[in-house]
Amino acid sequence: MNLQNRTRVIVLLVAVLLLGAVGTGAVLYAADRTAERDRAQPGGPAVHSGRVTLTDGGGGRQLLFRNMAWGPQRDEITTVPADRPDGPRTASGVQCLRFHAAAGTGICLQAVHGALEDTYRAVVLDDHLRERRSFPAAGIPTRSRVSPSGHLAAWTVFVSGDSYAGTNFSTRTSVVDVRDWNLRENLEDFTVLQDGHPLQAHDINIWGVTFADDTTFYATVATGGQTHLVRGDLGARTLTTLHDNVECPSLSPDGTRVAYKKRVPGLSADAPWRLYVLDLATMTETATAEHRNIDDQALWSDDHTLLYALPGDYGADLWTVPADGTGSAARVTTAAVAPAYLG
Amino acid sequence: MYVADSRSTKAPAAPTPTTGPARRGAALRAVPGAVLALGTVSLVTDVSSEMVTAVLPLYLLTGLGLSPLGFGLLDGLQNGFSALVRLVGGHLADRRGRDGSARHKAVAAVGYGLSALCKPLLLIVHTVPLIGAVIAVDRTGKGLRTAPRDAMISLACEPAHRGRAFGVHRAMDTAGALLGPLTAFLVLRLAGGPLLADGGERHGYDAVFTVSACVAVLGVLILLLFVPNRPSGDDPSTPAPTLRDSLTLLRLPGLRRLTLCAVLLGLTTVSDSFLYLLIQKRLGLSVTLFPLLPLGTAAAFLLLAVPLGLLADRIGRRTLFLAGHGVLLLAYGLLLSPLRGLPVVLCVLVLHGAFYAATDGVLAAAAADTVPAEQRGAGLALVGTGQALARFACSLLFGALWSAVGGTGALAWSAGALALCVAAAAAVLRPTEPVAAPAPAPAVEEAE
Numbered sequence: 001m002n003l004q005n006r007t008r009v010i011v012l013l014v015a016v017l018l019l020g021a022v023g024t025g026a027v028l029y030a031a032d033r034t035a036e037r038d039r040a041q042p043g044g045p046a047v048h049s050g051r052v053t054l055t056d057g058g059g060g061r062q063l064l065f066r067n068m069a070w071g072p073q074r075d076e077i078t079t080v081p082a083d084r085p086d087g088p089r090t091a092s093g094v095q096c097l098r099f100h101a102a103a104g105t106g107i108c109l110q111a112v113h114g115a116l117e118d119t120y121r122a123v124v125l126d127d128h129l130r131e132r133r134s135f136p137a138a139g140i141p142t143r144s145r146v147s148p149s150g151h152l153a154a155w156t157v158f159v160s161g162d163s164y165a166g167t168n169f170s171t172r173t174s175v176v177d178v179r180d181w182n183l184r185e186n187l188e189d190f191t192v193l194q195d196g197h198p199l200q201a202h203d204i205n206i207w208g209v210t211f212a213d214d215t216t217f218y219a220t221v222a223t224g225g226q227t228h229l230v231r232g233d234l235g236a237r238t239l240t241t242l243h244d245n246v247e248c249p250s251l252s253p254d255g256t257r258v259a260y261k262k263r264v265p266g267l268s269a270d271a272p273w274r275l276y277v278l279d280l281a282t283m284t285e286t287a288t289a290e291h292r293n294i295d296d297q298a299l300w301s302d303d304h305t306l307l308y309a310l311p312g313d314y315g316a317d318l319w320t321v322p323a324d325g326t327g328s329a330a331r332v333t334t335a336a337v338a339p340a341y342l343g
Numbered sequence: 344m345y346v347a348d349s350r351s352t353k354a355p356a357a358p359t360p361t362t363g364p365a366r367r368g369a370a371l372r373a374v375p376g377a378v379l380a381l382g383t384v385s386l387v388t389d390v391s392s393e394m395v396t397a398v399l400p401l402y403l404l405t406g407l408g409l410s411p412l413g414f415g416l417l418d419g420l421q422n423g424f425s426a427l428v429r430l431v432g433g434h435l436a437d438r439r440g441r442d443g444s445a446r447h448k449a450v451a452a453v454g455y456g457l458s459a460l461c462k463p464l465l466l467i468v469h470t471v472p473l474i475g476a477v478i479a480v481d482r483t484g485k486g487l488r489t490a491p492r493d494a495m496i497s498l499a500c501e502p503a504h505r506g507r508a509f510g511v512h513r514a515m516d517t518a519g520a521l522l523g524p525l526t527a528f529l530v531l532r533l534a535g536g537p538l539l540a541d542g543g544e545r546h547g548y549d550a551v552f553t554v555s556a557c558v559a560v561l562g563v564l565i566l567l568l569f570v571p572n573r574p575s576g577d578d579p580s581t582p583a584p585t586l587r588d589s590l591t592l593l594r595l596p597g598l599r600r601l602t603l604c605a606v607l608l609g610l611t612t613v614s615d616s617f618l619y620l621l622i623q624k625r626l627g628l629s630v631t632l633f634p635l636l637p638l639g640t641a642a643a644f645l646l647l648a649v650p651l652g653l654l655a656d657r658i659g660r661r662t663l664f665l666a667g668h669g670v671l672l673l674a675y676g677l678l679l680s681p682l683r684g685l686p687v688v689l690c691v692l693v694l695h696g697a698f699y700a701a702t703d704g705v706l707a708a709a710a711a712d713t714v715p716a717e718q719r720g721a722g723l724a725l726v727g728t729g730q731a732l733a734r735f736a737c738s739l740l741f742g743a744l745w746s747a748v749g750g751t752g753a754l755a756w757s758a759g760a761l762a763l764c765v766a767a768a769a770a771v772l773r774p775t776e777p778v779a780a781p782a783p784a785p786a787v788e789e790a791e
Contacts, residue, residue, distance in 0.1 A: 003568070012564065023558075026550045029546070030547055117528045137631070138633055159630070200749045200750075268470075
């Protein structure tokens, strides 16, 4: 290419202008599509702002979740009567990416929009959804749980670096006691016991805590390409492996079973998980009648029924299925994620 | 004729004195245009690729619902594959075109072009296996272009100033790596989408991939327009090396020794991700600061690449290469010491960045000293591939060691092994004459 210097600079300038136009166009298009979500869609669930509390308030059992419906109350924690989950929603004004609550304590994982980068924090909420204390979180929120007593809150975030750290990424799971604010920032500091021996590995990841009581919890520990269900002990700082191939466990209210994501062999790499229930006494696995791929930490609505999110038109919908493998899956409500029952 | 030629063609005719007070000023002034052009290409390309790298894990997790499992090994395998492709790129680049000149630029352009093609593909493919395939092609492009690019840098400047030239290139390269993630998050911010793409809201990510593609095309264009077709150090009258020539490169004693040392030291260089994990575990770093650790290393690398490149030209590249590993040993020692706290973290990161600044470009410069110009691409590829494969092996070993004796134990073993390897490498490299000696004409470098 024997071009004159001037020609080369002109070619470069023209290319910069063209490429700049394409790039700008892509960003503007994306911004426009994003802005659409702030306008309510006809036919979507009715949402109005109001007072939301974590106490009974005389209104009976309620279902709270992050409202995904387009409009001004998108991403806010909303409440509906538990017996009319597709009824009108009352929005709290509190925005959370992930949420859970029990016994008057809420945990809300929020994005903080900084000048350049988003950061995240875990906020412990009181029974009127007011902030009691917040903790910085190291990455994108994925799971959150409050213990049945309301005394403990746990959250999991994804941490990732740039290519200097490799394209691999890891999880961080923290647990805090809201009575004395004793924070276990990283459960990876606990000792993992496998067959009675401490397990040492560089690639340990922990996620998806579910509480039994104020000491005992269950979670997923992954290492060497394998996931394990572990029983954790906050006092002894141990995690004891119980069963293989268990992700995002959720303990039943009676404490006898765990609902979880199982990576079923032979399924596509894009949709590898099915919803299973494990009996902790016998370690027998039961497949539920939900036959689609699931990527959520399920919630027990009672001792026999599971509630979980599946991708939907507005991001996610809530579905339900019996825990014993019978029946079939049914949609509870559209445009909702991260549910919690109260009362 | 070329922008880049205007300065660099003068170099062989009037070699700059390498001693005396005038040296330093002249050194800073006369970085060849070809080196600056290649540095700009690397900077722009790194912005593009780091944009994707920064958001890809989040995209896979939140956009596609991948589990945080098994991605690391895939990553290691692809890096190993990329290292092997580098050998192919080096050999192809040394072969001659119709005009008799080496095809460094053409092979590099194919490499950069291949990676640029991958970015728009990310807009179309939405399944994990296909995304894996696109990343593999992207890495192939990276493997292809690395050796010819470094060969062009080494051929574009006088032998006496190679350390500085590679230092300038690596500094620009690292600047791009630092700017990439910032650009990606800025695009996500402007696109208005939260990073958490619940339920497949991927507009923000699509904008990142589109902008990344545009930036990558710009990089290829700068290469085609502003990097000279034939570096000043390339002599078209020399015969083209055959595959056999490339395969028997290790017969060159200098290259053989350097490759041996690069492999030995690579075997004891703990990978970045392990080091950051150890920093977090041993020094009690808050998990929220963890994502910032790579930035610390990169910043130190960026600031020190040029000064240490100049130092390499003065005291000898092999000496500095060894000293760099001594600095890494210091970092290991600090990590193993009972000291704790943020200042210690910063010290370890500065040492880690200094290690890169003293070894990354310096190894390429030292390797260039040992290979004749017509086999430069294959020679540089050999050393680089040896080092990359050794580091890959080290990662596997270190992971296994960690499971056996824990992270601290694994680091202690690595530190011991590194100390031994530095001593062995010093012994292997000692018999050669100092490299910083002035090389009056390119003919000299073929004498080795």
